[in-house]
Amino acid sequence: MTGGTWKHAPGFYVGDRPQVVTSRFQYEDSYTLERYLATDGYKGLRSALARPANEIHDEVRNATVLGRGGAGFPAGNKWGLMPQGVWPRYLVVNGDESEPGTYKDRLLMERDPHQLIEGCLIASYAAGLSQCFLYIRGEMALAQERIATALNEAYAAGYVGKNILGSKFSLDIVLHWGAGAYVVGEETALIESLEGNRGMPRLKPPYFPAANGLYGQPTIVNNVETLANLPWLLNNGAAAYTAIGTATSPGTRMVAVSGHVNRPGVFEIINGITTFRDLLYGEEFCQGIRNGNDLKAFVPGGGSAPWFTPDQLDLPFEASQVGPAGSMLGSGAIMVMDSTTDIPRAALTLTRFYAHESCGKCTPCREGGTWLERILSRVVDGKGTDADLDQIFEVGESICPGAFPHASNEKLGIAAVPFPYRMNTICFVGPSAYAPVHSALTLFRSEFDARIVKRTMIKVTAVSE
Amino acid sequence: MARLTEENVRLAREIIGRYPKARSATIPLLHLAQEQDGYVTNEAMSHIGELVGASSAEVFGTASFYEMFKFEPVGKYLINICGTMSCALLGAEELMHHAEERLGIKMGSTTADGKFTLERAECQAACTEAPCLQVNYRYRYRVTPDQLDSLIDDLSAGNLSSEIPAHGVVSSVRQHIPADRAVGAVAPELVTENPVWLDGKAAL
Numbered sequence: 001m002t003g004g005t006w007k008h009a010p011g012f013y014v015g016d017r018p019q020v021v022t023s024r025f026q027y028e029d030s031y032t033l034e035r036y037l038a039t040d041g042y043k044g045l046r047s048a049l050a051r052p053a054n055e056i057h058d059e060v061r062n063a064t065v066l067g068r069g070g071a072g073f074p075a076g077n078k079w080g081l082m083p084q085g086v087w088p089r090y091l092v093v094n095g096d097e098s099e100p101g102t103y104k105d106r107l108l109m110e111r112d113p114h115q116l117i118e119g120c121l122i123a124s125y126a127a128g129l130s131q132c133f134l135y136i137r138g139e140m141a142l143a144q145e146r147i148a149t150a151l152n153e154a155y156a157a158g159y160v161g162k163n164i165l166g167s168k169f170s171l172d173i174v175l176h177w178g179a180g181a182y183v184v185g186e187e188t189a190l191i192e193s194l195e196g197n198r199g200m201p202r203l204k205p206p207y208f209p210a211a212n213g214l215y216g217q218p219t220i221v222n223n224v225e226t227l228a229n230l231p232w233l234l235n236n237g238a239a240a241y242t243a244i245g246t247a248t249s250p251g252t253r254m255v256a257v258s259g260h261v262n263r264p265g266v267f268e269i270i271n272g273i274t275t276f277r278d279l280l281y282g283e284e285f286c287q288g289i290r291n292g293n294d295l296k297a298f299v300p301g302g303g304s305a306p307w308f309t310p311d312q313l314d315l316p317f318e319a320s321q322v323g324p325a326g327s328m329l330g331s332g333a334i335m336v337m338d339s340t341t342d343i344p345r346a347a348l349t350l351t352r353f354y355a356h357e358s359c360g361k362c363t364p365c366r367e368g369g370t371w372l373e374r375i376l377s378r379v380v381d382g383k384g385t386d387a388d389l390d391q392i393f394e395v396g397e398s399i400c401p402g403a404f405p406h407a408s409n410e411k412l413g414i415a416a417v418p419f420p421y422r423m424n425t426i427c428f429v430g431p432s433a434y435a436p437v438h439s440a441l442t443l444f445r446s447e448f449d450a451r452i453v454k455r456t457m458i459k460v461t462a463v464s465e
Numbered sequence: 466m467a468r469l470t471e472e473n474v475r476l477a478r479e480i481i482g483r484y485p486k487a488r489s490a491t492i493p494l495l496h497l498a499q500e501q502d503g504y505v506t507n508e509a510m511s512h513i514g515e516l517v518g519a520s521s522a523e524v525f526g527t528a529s530f531y532e533m534f535k536f537e538p539v540g541k542y543l544i545n546i547c548g549t550m551s552c553a554l555l556g557a558e559e560l561m562h563h564a565e566e567r568l569g570i571k572m573g574s575t576t577a578d579g580k581f582t583l584e585r586a587e588c589q590a591a592c593t594e595a596p597c598l599q600v601n602y603r604y605r606y607r608v609t610p611d612q613l614d615s616l617i618d619d620l621s622a623g624n625l626s627s628e629i630p631a632h633g634v635v636s637s638v639r640q641h642i643p644a645d646r647a648v649g650a651v652a653p654e655l656v657t658e659n660p661v662w663l664d665g666k667a668a669l
Binding site for chain 2: 010011046050052053054085097099100103128130142145152155158162170174177180181182193195196197198258266299335346350353356357359
């Protein structure tokens with residue numbers, strides 16, 4: 001079978017590939033406790049509780065479960081960053097999925113909430129976390145309903161709460177939900193929001209909430225997909241997990257491909273191996289560009305990522321190769337633009353997003369993002385000047401000083417500037433406003449030039465003759 | 466308008482009880498207020514402040530950061546049309562334009578009969594199903610202008626009221642932690658020891 005789908009899992013396609021986190025999507029009732037228990041549910045928890053907590057932590061560390069939220073930091077190492085002997089420690093689950101192009105955590109929450117809950121239990125047991133807060137994006141009504149229902153079932157059945165499965169392990173999992181703010185996906189902003197404040201990122205250092213997080217206590221913030229990997233890992237072991245994918249990127253990854261492809265979809269792919277060409281053109285994935293058009297450009301890792309062109313199609317979905325090529329894998333979201341795309345307008349939709357979502361804490365982002373949006377709008381409307389294009393780079397320089405990452409391009413004769421960038425802001429929202437317009441201008445300058453009003457084009461007529 | 470009703474105060478106290486610090490319940494309680502009145506009133510914000518130990522200004526300070534909280538009445542049905550990249554590449558602008566023409570209002574405003582509010586939304590995490598929209602946070606995928614017309618017809622006729630509650634209700638299911646199963650939230654300063662299961666032995 002190469003790529004079936006089900007009406008109840010919109011956008012998801014299964015293939016002949018290992019399924020670590022999506023194995024239950026085929027069942028229409030995948031979100032119920034009954035189905036979960038009938039398909040190995042809560043077995044991973046039971047086997048975890050039968051071993052000492054530190055062994056489970058080692059298992060996760062050995063499996064190198066990379067964070068699936070964007071930064072790709074190994075979860076086992078993240079847990080190890082908490083200071084010794086400081087209690088209590090908290091788990092905050094980042095379910096605030098809102099990076100443009102990203103659609104995977106919502107599916108995992110709607111289709112398999114118990115898998116996420118089991119992941120939270122395993123993580124909390126392994127890392128000694130006393131309470132878990134599941135922060136779900138405010139706009140995701142169905143995900144909230146499914147998780148609330150699943151938690152109610154799990155509490156009643158003894159999987160969550162006091163003395164879980166009759167053991168000495170106890171944990172409350174609290175469903176918390178946001179109210180619409182992209183920046184809250186940043187982990188320190190998520191914590192601020194969970195404390196009842198405006199969701200603004202905290203000053204760094206400390207760089208990790210593991211040192212100082214919720215209520216000033218050691219806190220682990222993990223992405224939904226990261227935690228959803230843990231039940232399978234406990235059922236099958238670290239060796240089976242690392243047998244999938246590559247040494248540096250083991251396991252699978254959820255990837256959403258959207259835009260101008262024949263079959264936009266969400267796929268669980270083998271980490272580190274699958275190339276962008278496979279994803280965009282493969283029969284089991286997106287089956288080529290719509291209407292037989294040519295590919296113009298694609299965003300490889302969520303709206304924040306610098307763009308790629310057909311030159312980069314053969315890169316695998318592997319951070320150690322995508323970084324040096326000038327971009328990032330981010331949250332597993334690819335957006336595809338075909339030859340009919342108006343590049344300046346496409347860049348504007350993303351820059352406008354980040355300008356709109358700036359929390360206002362850092363000046364380069366608050367002012368710079370808005371400037372970028374305004375200048376770009378002017379250019380798109382045909383009212384821009386040459387000076388406007390220079391100004392875009394100047395504003396960008398004030399957000400991210402120095403060379404900004406971009407892809408190489410053979411036709412233009414430019415070499416790649418590797419990821420990451422330097423930044424004058426606390427978090428990535430500011431640089432993200434710049435990334436799309438920087439990529440667009442660097443790779444498709446002629447489209448901007450064509451929209452620029454030149455002095456020589458203005459016909460000056462005398463006021464009186 | 467209104468402070469929280471007696472029943473909602475009971476719910477509010479239950480929610481507050483789940484957090485080590487009461488202030489953490491601010492956003493869930495703001496949702497509760499919006500559920501009650503369709504938007505967040507000043508009275509409700511003072512009331513929430515009393516419940517969580519904050520001033521009404523602090524509660525408003527938090528509330529005003531978040532897109533979903535409305536401080537004046539909006540339509541019974543809030544239609545959020547996504548305009549971020551994947552949707553924009555597949556016709557979101559045209560869809561917004563069509564919605565404006567059909568309802569005779571601009572994005573960001575409400576029809577005179579108070580039934581519909583139109584908003585331009587940012588990425589709704591349904592990018593493979595573009596262009597998408599939400600009605601009171603319930604999804605509609607790959608929406609064509611014709612489908613938008615019939616959606617508006619259905620909403621006007623009340624055909625979707627069982628699936629789509631009036632604006633304010635997000636999740637129609639609430640978490641309930643039974644008293645006999647709850648571990649209970651403890652203020653962080655009162656916890657000084659490691660969790661009991663970290664004794665180097667298996668928990669089961």
